[in-house]
Amino acid sequence: MDRTQINSIHSRCEHFLSYHRPCSLREHLRTIADSEYCDVGRDAYGQGGFVAQFESEIASLLGKEAAVFMPSGTMAQQIALRIWADRSGVPMAAFHRTCHLELREENAFREMHRLDVVLLGTSEDIFHLVEFEALSQPISTLLIELPQREIGGILPTWEELSAICSLARERGIHTHLDGARLWECGPYYGRSYAEVCALFDSVYVSFYKILSGLPGAALAGPADFIAEARPWLRRHGGNLQQQTPSAISAKLGMDRHLPRIPEYVAKAAEIAVALNSVPGVRTIPPEPKTNLMHIMLPGEPESLVKRAMEIAEQERVFLFGGLIQTPEGSRTELSVGDGALGLSGARVADLFERLLQSPMQA
Amino acid sequence: MDRTQINSIHSRCEHFLSYHRPCSLREHLRTIADSEYCDVGRDAYGQGGFVAQFESEIASLLGKEAAVFMPSGTMAQQIALRIWADRSGVPMAAFHRTCHLELREENAFREMHRLDVVLLGTSEDIFHLVEFEALSQPISTLLIELPQREIGGILPTWEELSAICSLARERGIHTHLDGARLWECGPYYGRSYAEVCALFDSVYVSFYKILSGLPGAALAGPADFIAEARPWLRRHGGNLQQQTPSAISAKLGMDRHLPRIPEYVAKAAEIAVALNSVPGVRTIPPEPKTNLMHIMLPGEPESLVKRAMEIAEQERVFLFGGLIQTPEGSRTELSVGDGALGLSGARVADLFERLLQSPMQA
Numbered sequence: 241m242d243r244t245q246i247n248s249i250h251s252r253c254e255h256f257l258s259y260h261r262p263c264s265l266r267e268h269l270r271t272i273a274d275s276e277y278c279d280v281g282r283d284a285y286g287q288g289g290f291v292a293q294f295e296s297e298i299a300s301l302l303g304k305e306a307a308v309f310m311p312s313g314t315m316a317q318q319i320a321l322r323i324w325a326d327r328s329g330v331p332m333a334a335f336h337r338t339c340h341l342e343l344r345e346e347n348a349f350r351e352m353h354r355l356d357v358v359l360l361g362t363s364e365d366i367f368h369l370v371e372f373e374a375l376s377q378p379i380s381t382l383l384i385e386l387p388q389r390e391i392g393g394i395l396p397t398w399e400e401l402s403a404i405c406s407l408a409r410e411r412g413i414h415t416h417l418d419g420a421r422l423w424e425c426g427p428y429y430g431r432s433y434a435e436v437c438a439l440f441d442s443v444y445v446s447f448y449k450i451l452s453g454l455p456g457a458a459l460a461g462p463a464d465f466i467a468e469a470r471p472w473l474r475r476h477g478g479n480l481q482q483q484t485p486s487a488i489s490a491k492l493g494m495d496r497h498l499p500r501i502p503e504y505v506a507k508a509a510e511i512a513v514a515l516n517s518v519p520g521v522r523t524i525p526p527e528p529k530t531n532l533m534h535i536m537l538p539g540e541p542e543s544l545v546k547r548a549m550e551i552a553e554q555e556r557v558f559l560f561g562g563l564i565q566t567p568e569g570s571r572t573e574l575s576v577g578d579g580a581l582g583l584s585g586a587r588v589a590d591l592f593e594r595l596l597q598s599p600m601q602a
Numbered sequence: 603m604d605r606t607q608i609n610s611i612h613s614r615c616e617h618f619l620s621y622h623r624p625c626s627l628r629e630h631l632r633t634i635a636d637s638e639y640c641d642v643g644r645d646a647y648g649q650g651g652f653v654a655q656f657e658s659e660i661a662s663l664l665g666k667e668a669a670v671f672m673p674s675g676t677m678a679q680q681i682a683l684r685i686w687a688d689r690s691g692v693p694m695a696a697f698h699r700t701c702h703l704e705l706r707e708e709n710a711f712r713e714m715h716r717l718d719v720v721l722l723g724t725s726e727d728i729f730h731l732v733e734f735e736a737l738s739q740p741i742s743t744l745l746i747e748l749p750q751r752e753i754g755g756i757l758p759t760w761e762e763l764s765a766i767c768s769l770a771r772e773r774g775i776h777t778h779l780d781g782a783r784l785w786e787c788g789p790y791y792g793r794s795y796a797e798v799c800a801l802f803d804s805v806y807v808s809f810y811k812i813l814s815g816l817p818g819a820a821l822a823g824p825a826d827f828i829a830e831a832r833p834w835l836r837r838h839g840g841n842l843q844q845q846t847p848s849a850i851s852a853k854l855g856m857d858r859h860l861p862r863i864p865e866y867v868a869k870a871a872e873i874a875v876a877l878n879s880v881p882g883v884r885t886i887p888p889e890p891k892t893n894l895m896h897i898m899l900p901g902e903p904e905s906l907v908k909r910a911m912e913i914a915e916q917e918r919v920f921l922f923g924g925l926i927q928t929p930e931g932s933r934t935e936l937s938v939g940d941g942a943l944g945l946s947g948a949r950v951a952d953l954f955e956r957l958l959q960s961p962m963q964a
Binding site for chain 2 (some may be wrong): 243247264266282312318344345348353448454457472475479482485596
């Protein structure tokens with residue numbers, strides 16, 4: 241089953257276990273063009289227009305002095321680590337071993353910024369206070385990802401997170417928040433984004449994931465840090481001639497989805513209970529704290545995807561379109577958005593029971 | 603006179619000495635959304651959809667095996683120089699002293715890629731064969747910008763350009779074309795883009811300048827070179843989650859403007875003759891070979907801009923909105939696009955004569 245067939249089936253569904261009801265690129269662009277934010281005017285190389293206004297809003301929302309809009313988080317985080325490393329004179333950071341910088345950026349922080357890293361945690365768990373306490377190597381920056389995406393979206397408790405960040409400050413270590421999915425952490429911590437971000441010196445947030453904007457990110461922090469980030473943005477080639485369409489789509493995504501994050505997180509909890517009730521199925525974590533979890537299934541990816549497509553065609557419910565093989569079966573990532581709000585836990589459990597029946601009986 | 607006032611006057615004009623008749627962001631986004639190219643579908647992190655199709659088209663137009671779409675030329679050129687330097691083991695390039703990498707990228711090629719450079723040419727002229735012949739230092743890459751933007755858009759003759767590139771190849775030096783304004787060189791060389799690009803190992807082209815697309819660029823070259831460029835794009839943070847809107851706007855800009863480049867270049871020649879007929883005014887170069895030139899004016903920037911705004915309000919012709927002070931007066935860059943096609947040389951000469959009358963008489 242190829243990607244084109246899967247996309248075609250996806251486009252005919254009504255409910256989507258992961259992410260939002262799809263919006264075509266055409267609709268997306270028209271929504272941006274029709275929005276009042278277009279009246280604010282465009283930026284020129286990041287200066288003025290809607291981008292400047294949006295940067296102020298993001299800084300305020302995250303409780304930081306300043307923010308800069310960027311094309312990607314890959315830029316934002318390398319730049320943050322580079323600035324903190326240059327300031328402390330220690331070209332070494334510490335972050336979780338499944339961090340985006342370690343797994344998804346082709347070693348850019350080493351190759352382009354000559355930084356090195358102490359990897360923390362395990363392939364199944366976040367790192368804990370005791371591990372960070374024991375760290376004897378000098379490091380400039382501790383990067384924490386909330387939630388830790390690659391291991392199913394695990395979050396530290398508020399107490400442990402606060403203790404880790406306090407210890408970092410005591411030791412003169414800068415703290416940076418990888419907030420690619422920060423928006424989704426609000427309900428668990430029960431605190432404002434600004435309160436969560438107050439634990440950190442700098443913060444990156446993303447606009448194209450749960451907020452479903454065009455590609456875009458922001459880096460926020462002290463005013464002098466953001467002023468230093470701008471020439472680094474230019475060095476990376478990210479000071480684009482204009483970013484207004486991306487910034488408007490980010491703002492529209494915030495308007496639409498931020499108020500609904502608690503619904504997505506609550507629905508994820510309901511779905512997790514349902515999934516864990518199906519024999520052979522389990523979620524990581526067993527009780528998600530955000531809208532994110534991994535689903536572990538018995539069986540081979542290929543036959544499970546084929547069966548999921550049959551169910552999608554019959555029921556107009558899209559469960560998943562891809563799986564990764566694991567030693568014990570198959571694994572997929574689930575991020576609950578508005579596409580699943582019309583699905584009850586009972587319906588999800590029923591569909592996964594059917595999924596695991598032999599495809600031969602279909 | 604601030605930027606907001608100038609933009610407001612600009613928006614009420616009918617003719618524009620530089621660039622195209624303005625198109626609002628709203629119109630621009632709607633044109634993309636309405637285009638048939640939206641039916642091809644979107645890319646996912648640069649894979650598939652319209653981006654893949656467009657990359658093939660660009661490769662073919664430039665006569666190269668492959669091309670990769672990128673958010674900016676800043677990325678494209680650093681990546682090209684880095685790959686060629688790594689291949690030859692010589693972390694040294696040569697380019698003109700007004701090259702974008704030297705003036706506009708915050709030393710990124712040094713800071714992020716540990717490359718060094720031999721600067722060629724002067725602040726008034728391109729570098730010539732004799733200077734390149736005399737270069738004894740080992741270099742990995744010779745970068746040539748066509749036309750040389752910062753000095754008014756000067757172009758080498760075809761014979762000299764060919765001789766320089768041949769000599770580079772004889773010496774085992776890679777050649778890279780900074781084609782930010784390559785589109786505008788077609789009429790002067792009277793050759794296809796592929797013929798011009800055949801002189802070079804790799805080529806960067808831009809889509810948001812004369813083509814008036816959203817920000818975007820392409821790097822083209824041998825297939826193995828482009829395959830190597832893709833992980834570098836990821837390292838720079840330029841492998842965005844989707845680039846389809848930018849790629850579609852680039853394609854629409856090519857459809858609209860590439861066939862008209864000869865008109866723009868011919869109009870630029872007519873305007874240059876007119877400007878050089880006005881006492882006190884001269885253009886660099888005196889006889890533009892592309893649509894690009896610098897205009898040198900007697901007087902201070904501030905009073906000239908004020909006077910240009912009076913003319914814009916009276917005549918609905920926008921001459922310029924900004925000037926740079928020089929020892930002899932003021933200087934501005936002119937890129938002729940469709941905004942000037944309705945202006946005769948005589949009209950332009952008349953308006954510049956009025957511009958240089960004392961503003962007190964206005």
